Amino acid sequence: MKDSLDSGKCKSLIFAALEARKKAYAPYSKFKVGAALLTSDENIITGCNVENASYPACNCAERTAVFKAITMDKKNFEAIAIVAGKENECIKDYTSPCGVCRQVLREFVDPVKFKVIMAKSEDDYKVATLEELLPLSFGPDNLA
Ligand code: THU
Numbered sequence: 289m290k291d292s293l294d295s296g297k298c299k300s301l302i303f304a305a306l307e308a309r310k311k312a313y314a315p316y317s318k319f320k321v322g323a324a325l326l327t328s329d330e331n332i333i334t335g336c337n338v339e340n341a342s343y344p345a346c347n348c349a350e351r352t353a354v355f356k357a358i359t360m361d362k363k364n365f366e367a368i369a370i371v372a373g374k375e376n377e378c379i380k381d382y383t384s385p386c387g388v389c390r391q392v393l394r395e396f397v398d399p400v401k402f403k404v405i406m407a408k409s410e411d412d413y414k415v416a417t418l419e420e421l422l423p424l425s426f427g428p429d430n431l432a
Contacts, residue, residue, distance in 0.1 A: 293367055293403045293415055301326055301369035302407040308334035308349065309371050315339060321349035321372040321383065325357055328364035333357045350389035354396070363396055367403040369413075382406035382414050390422040399425055 301324045309322025314337055321337040335352030347355075350368060357365070372383035384406050385393070393402065399419040407413035419425075 293405070297326065297367070298369065298405055298407075298413060298415070299410045301332060301367060301405060302371065302410045302413060304332045304334050305349075305369040305371045305407065306410075308336045308353075310336075312336040312349065312375075313338045314375065316341075316343065316346075318375045319372060320375050321370065323349035323353045323371075324369045325350075325353040325365055326367045326369075327357065327362045328366055329362070331362060333360065333362065348386055348389050350385045351392050354389075354392055358396075365393075365397050365402060367405060368393065369405040369407055371407050379408045382408060384416070384421060387422075390418065391425070393418055394422055394425050394427050399427075 304324035305322040309320050312320035314320050316339050323335045325333045333353050333356050335349045335356060337349045339346045370383050371379055373379040397418060400417060402418040404416050404418060404421060405413050
C-alpha cells in the first residue's frame with residue numbers, strides 16, 4: 289500500500305496529527321484522534337475528535353480538519369494523516385477513517401490520487417489511496 293508520497297512530507301503530517309491529537313475532546317470514548325490534512329499549496333490543517341454528551345453529535349478528527357480547511361477557503365488536498373488510540377496509552381494500531389469521513393473527503397479530492405496515511409508514529413505508517421478505502425464511490429461528478 290505504501291507509495292510515492294515523500295517520506296519527509298509524511299513525517300511532517302504525522303507529527304502535526306500527533307500534536308492535534310493532544311487537543312482531542314474525548315471524555316466518553318477516551319479514544320483520542322488527530323488528523324492533519326495536506327493542501328495542494330503545502331499548508332497543513334489539523335483536526336481532532338470533538339465528542340458530545342449527546343453521542344451522535346460527536347465529530348471525527350478527519351472531518352474537523354476538512355471543515356476547518358473549507359472555512360479557510362482551502363479546497364484542494366493531497367493527503368491526510370491519522371493517528372489514534374486510547375488516552376494514556378501508546379498508539380497500538382493503524383486507524384483508518386470511518387465511512388462518513390471517507391465520504392466527506394471524497395467530495396473534495398480525486399480518490400485515485402489522494403493519500404490516506406494511517407500512522408502509529410512518524411516512522412511506522414501505512415498509506416492507501418481513498419479509492420482503495422472507498423471503491424466505486426459516489427461524488428460530485430454523479431450529479432453533474
Ligand atoms: N473517531 C475519529 O475521530 N476518527 C476515526 O477515524 C474513527 C473514530 C472518533 C469518533 C469518536 O470520538 C471516537 O473516535 C470513538 O469512535
